[in-house]
Amino acid sequence: MISIDSKHLFSSVLLAGALAFGAAHAYTLEEFTFDDPARTDEFRDLIGELRCLVCQNESLAGSQAGVAQDLRKEVYRMMQEGQSRQEVVDFLVARYGDFVLYEPPIKPSTYILWFGPFILVGVGGFLLFRTLQRKKAEPEEDLSEADRARLQQLLAKTGDHQD
Amino acid sequence: MNKSASRALIPLGIFLVLAALLFYGLRLDPRKVPSPLVDKPAPSFALQSLKDPSQTLTKDILLGKVSLVNVWASWCPSCRQEHGELMRIARENDVQVIGFNWKDTRPEALQMLRQYGDPYSTTLFDPDNQAGIDWGVYGAPETFVVDGEGIIRHKRIGPIDRAVWESEILPVVEQYRAK
Numbered sequence: 068m069i070s071i072d073s074k075h076l077f078s079s080v081l082l083a084g085a086l087a088f089g090a091a092h093a094y095t096l097e098e099f100t101f102d103d104p105a106r107t108d109e110f111r112d113l114i115g116e117l118r119c120l121v122c123q124n125e126s127l128a129g130s131q132a133g134v135a136q137d138l139r140k141e142v143y144r145m146m147q148e149g150q151s152r153q154e155v156v157d158f159l160v161a162r163y164g165d166f167v168l169y170e171p172p173i174k175p176s177t178y179i180l181w182f183g184p185f186i187l188v189g190v191g192g193f194l195l196f197r198t199l200q201r202k203k204a205e206p207e208e209d210l211s212e213a214d215r216a217r218l219q220q221l222l223a224k225t226g227d228h229q230d
Numbered sequence: 231m232n233k234s235a236s237r238a239l240i241p242l243g244i245f246l247v248l249a250a251l252l253f254y255g256l257r258l259d260p261r262k263v264p265s266p267l268v269d270k271p272a273p274s275f276a277l278q279s280l281k282d283p284s285q286t287l288t289k290d291i292l293l294g295k296v297s298l299v300n301v302w303a304s305w306c307p308s309c310r311q312e313h314g315e316l317m318r319i320a321r322e323n324d325v326q327v328i329g330f331n332w333k334d335t336r337p338e339a340l341q342m343l344r345q346y347g348d349p350y351s352t353t354l355f356d357p358d359n360q361a362g363i364d365w366g367v368y369g370a371p372e373t374f375v376v377d378g379e380g381i382i383r384h385k386r387i388g389p390i391d392r393a394v395w396e397s398e399i400l401p402v403v404e405q406y407r408a409k
Contacts, residue, residue, distance in 0.1 A: 120263055120368040133333060134368050137359040162273075162366040164266040 099143045110146055113155065114139055117167050126169065265366050265385040272299075272380050273364035280331050280339055280353035287354055292380045296407045297326040298399070299374040300350070301362070304338040306370040312389035313346045319395060320349040325403050329353030332362050332370055375399060377406035 101107045111128065117138070119130035127135050127142070138159070145155050159167045171177045210218065267273070272292055279285040292299070300316060302309040320327040329350035331339045334357060343353075356362050365374070375384040384402045386394065 123260060134359070137363065141363055161266060162364060163368065164263060164366070166263045 099139070101147065106146060109152060110143065113146075113152055114142060116169055117142070117156075117159065118169055120163055120166060123166075261369075262387045263368070265382075267366055267374075267382050268385055270382060272374070272376050272382050273361065275354070275356075275361035275364065277354040277356050277361055280329065280336065280355040283336075283355075287352060289380055291328065291352055292376050294378050295326045296378055296403050297328050297376045298403075299328045299330050299376055301330040301332050301365075301367050301370050301372040301374075303332050303334040303370045304342040305334065308389040309371045310342070310346065312371055312391065313349070315390050315392060315395060316349040317347050319390075320351075323400075323403070324407070326351050330361075330365075330367075331355050331357075332367060333357060333359055373399070375402045375406070 099107070099110055101110065114127040115129075117127040119125045119127055119132055119135040119138075121132040121134050122130050125132075125135070127139050130136075142155055142159075145158065150158075156168070165171050165177075171180060173181055272289060274289045276286055276288050279287050291297075298316075298319070302313075316327060319325065327349050329352070331353050334355075336355065336357075339353075339355070343350075354361070359367075369387070371389055373386040373390060374382050375386075377383050383406055384399065386399060390399065
């Protein structure tokens with residue numbers, strides 16, 4: 068009897084935990100729904116692309132920081148008013164700067180960020196190409212006719228063996 | 231130096247440049263995000279006064295004088311840390327120090343001012359982050375320097391101490407006070 072009771076207790080604790088977790092999880096998502104399911108998707112997409120400034124490795128979607136919650140609500144309010152994605156992004160950038168965007172805009176101060184890697188790959192590729200070219204251009208000369216013939220012979224022999 | 235020896239130094243040169251850049255990067259604080267509001271008019275607001283709920287404060291309180299707008303909250307340890315310095319600044323300088331109480335409760339905020347003193351000529355009360363979002367506030371403490379025409383001239387993120395006041399904030403205050 069006692070063992071059944073403790074089993075019971077254990078499973079109800081588990082159940083309570085699962086319920087509490089499920090409820091807490093559902094709360095953040097269900098709090099923000101739109102009549103149009105496409106808008107709901109757009110909202111979730113958007114808050115996933117915006118950075119929480121307090122905890123910079125989290126998006127607005129994932130962060131539980133107070134400021135992130137306020138901004139989620141603000142984004143939700145604006146989208147419910149029918150504002151477009153771009154209007155919401157502009158609103159936030161005007162206040163918090165480009166840092167709220169995980170993907171920084173292309174402008175002179177971010178050119179090095181966007182194009183730097185391609186330039187590096189380009190320079191690296193060019194150097195590699197040039198080095199290979201030079202290696203090829205280096206003459207394999209200085210073999211006399213006799214040596215060359217011997218070399219061919221040796222190569223042919225090795226080939227035979229391997230076959 | 232012959233050609234191949236100097237070419238051998240190229241990787242070393244690249245390494246040194248990279249190392250210098252990375253060392254510079256170590257000194258930067260990624261939490262200090264530059265504000266796009268600097269050199270723009272301060273966002274307008276209509277907030278209750280912390281001390282007198284019947285009084286609504288607007289951007290007009292910023293006009294005519296250089297102000298420090300200090301974002302603080304009673305739950306914020308760094309705000310307590312800078313509180314003494316704000317008291318000194320308000321006492322010894324010709325600058326209007328305005329409090330911007332953010333995401334706080336009125337009793338707790340008032341309690342903090344009773345306990346540690348009140349450096350603010352006026353304190354705005356923004357418990358729900360209404361004006362805070364417009365000002366791009368994302369933490370406390372933050373301090374804005376606003377000139378007499380209501381234009382934001384500087385934003386300090388993090389607490390103010392004597393050194394920060396003298397090297398970073400006072401020069402801005404003096405520059406715009408002269409006008």
